[in-house]
Amino acid sequence: MNKKLLVIGFVWPEPKSSAAGSRILQLITQFQKQGYIVTFSSAAKTSDNTFDLSTINVETKPIHLNDSSFDEFVKALSPNVVLFDRFMSEEQYGWRVAEQCPDAIRVLDTEDFHGLRKAREVALKKNEIVSLSYLQNETTKREIASIYRCDLSIMISEVEIEILTKQFKIDKSLLYYLPFLLDPILEVDIKQLPTFEERKHFITIGNFLHAPNYDAVLHLKRSIWPLIRRQLPKAELHIYGAYESQKVTQLHKPKEGFFIKGFAEDVNEVMKNAKVCFASLRFGAGLKGKLVDAMQNGTPCVMTSIAAEAMFADFEINGFIEDNPEDFAEKAVEIYNNVELWKENQKNGFQVLNQRFNKANFEEGFTFKIEELSSDLNSHRENNFIGQLFMHQSMQSSKYMSKWIEAKNK
Structure with missing residues (x-):
């Protein structure tokens, strides 16, 4: 039966x-x-x-x-x-x-x-x-x-x-x-991902109905992104998420390099073309899907301790954990510009997925x-x-x- x-x-x-x-x-x-x-x-x-x-x-x-x-x-x-x-x-x-x-x-x-x-x-x-x-x-x-x-x-x-x-x-x-x-990331899949040189800009993603995600975007807009733009004036931050409301769309400021992109039909497509992913959550719980999306597509992350919680255990992090806005911005610029550091953290992400979440x-x-x-x-x-x-x-x-x-x- x-x-x-x-x-x-x-x-x-x-x-x-x-x-x-x-x-x-x-x-x-x-x-x-x-x-x-x-x-x-x-x-x-x-x-x-x-x-x-x-x-x-x-x-x-x-x-x-x-x-x-x-x-x-x-x-x-x-x-x-x-x-x-x-x-x-x-x-x-x-x-x-x-x-x-x-x-x-x-x-x-x-x-x-x-x-x-x-x-x-x-x-x-x-x-x-x-x-x-x-x-x-x-x-x-x-x-x-x-x-x-x-x-x-x-x-x-x-x-x-x-x-x-x-x-x-x-x-x-x-x-x-x-x-x-999760399914393991195979070497053949890794080789097909865009290289450091082929990628550009920063990304973050998250359903806007989820209060921690909206707060994280506000935190980026007010406290972190201005510090990054001072050092990378041509860089852009692309923000994806389902169910954006008027309070979200009004944050769209192209002149500041701050782009509200809305719903991503294919998260892998947008994530693999970005150079660095942000997870600037200031409250929340559980595991963060955006970090998994980033690691699956070889995109290093800069994240808060709330975002990183329970994700890495004793494994090397696929980026940096920083709660202070100045330190967050500093690490974002560093990993954005340093190809060797970027590759090392990309590799860390693959190891986390294959060994911790297989x-x-x-x-x-x-x-x-x-x-x-x-x-x-x-x-x-x-x-x-x-x-x-x-x-x-x-x-x-x-x-x-x-x-x-x-x-x-x-």
């Missing part, structure tokens, strides 16, 4: 728009390799950038918020595993899955630790260091409750696992480290973890008593709010 996976998406996948879109497709592929038939559902609207899931043999099913029609759908489907795309999806549908399919393994794909990102955003606005009090925000409380309600939460960052286990005392059995799952290093372990849960799910849940508390009716405000909204809408 074929195993079934139901993915409940916070949004429909858009791999050309965000790293999250690529990430969910990586996870779907892993389950398909384990023999699962996959159905993807979401209550979100599709867009022109929505990935056609039928091309990878995934069935799709639009669903509704606060509607018992989902109960009928999930019961009829009877999935073996349900994968929630971010904790917001689990809040909406987790209790329904638990009621209709109690034997289904509930897996949370966190994407990143949203509570950490929120803590850093608030601390940045107050010009303060992130403390435990900032971490204990409402988003964190909701997210950790979701982690406890699920049988397993997939984490993309070792740093975030450490925070959750040490600061919040979450048992490691509930968390599973699974970073970006999907072959993670597939067998992930398969074993899912099989282990399948064979001993009851015991696993008995050891997660806090999760049982959060599933108790007295703690399920999301469930009863949903029921009230549904009754009100009739």
Whole structure:
């Protein structure tokens, strides 16, 4: 009998728009390799950038918020595993899955630790260091409750696992480290990339709906790019990203070499022709897709410590990590002008991808973890008593709010 996976998406996948879109497709592929038939559902609207899931043999099913029609759908489907795309999806549908399919393994794909990102955003606005009090925000409380309600939460960052286990005392059995799952970069592909001499200008990329990306562009515009232009008056910064709003397009200043390019149909094409990539994030969490895009295309980076977090471990960095605007600009100019330094850091990037994020290093372990849960799910849940508390009716405000909204809408 074929195993079934139901993915409940916070949004429909858009791999050309965000790293999250690529990430969910990586996870779907892993389950398909384990023999699962996959159905993807979401209550979100599709867009022109929505990935056609039928091309990878995934069935799709639009669903509704606060509607018992989902109960009928999930019961009829009877999935073996349900994968929630971010904790917001689990809040909406987790209790329904638990009621209709109690034997289904509930897996949370966190994407990143949203509570950490929120803590850093608030601390940045107050010009303060992130403390435990900032971490204990409402988003964190909701997210950790979701982690406890699920049988397993997939984490993309070792740093975030450490925070959750040490600061919040979450048992490691509930968390599973699974970073970006990438194909290795082959020597034949490297040789086809444009050379240092063939490239020009700087680049940064990121979905503008994501608040850290917009803040990073503002930081470049106000504090970093003017310093670079003083030393490289003919250089340009090309800024790509989906869903640019008026507040983004108004930053377009060609006379200053600051170009808002908008959506990149092919990120590899624009990235491989740039000489240096910027990741000037001042808050955020998880792993940064823009750094992966850069390394895959042989483009060295200058980045902040937030951008670099959990990316390199003990490997050599594919560029420089600088938080001070003056130092950031200095390193950007240095690597832009120094061919030997540029080549050395390009090589570092290939090594990071091939040794740290090679999907072959993670597939067998992930398969074993899912099989282990399948064979001993009851015991696993008995050891997660806090999760049982959060599933108790007295703690399920999301469930009863949903029921009230549904009754009100009739």
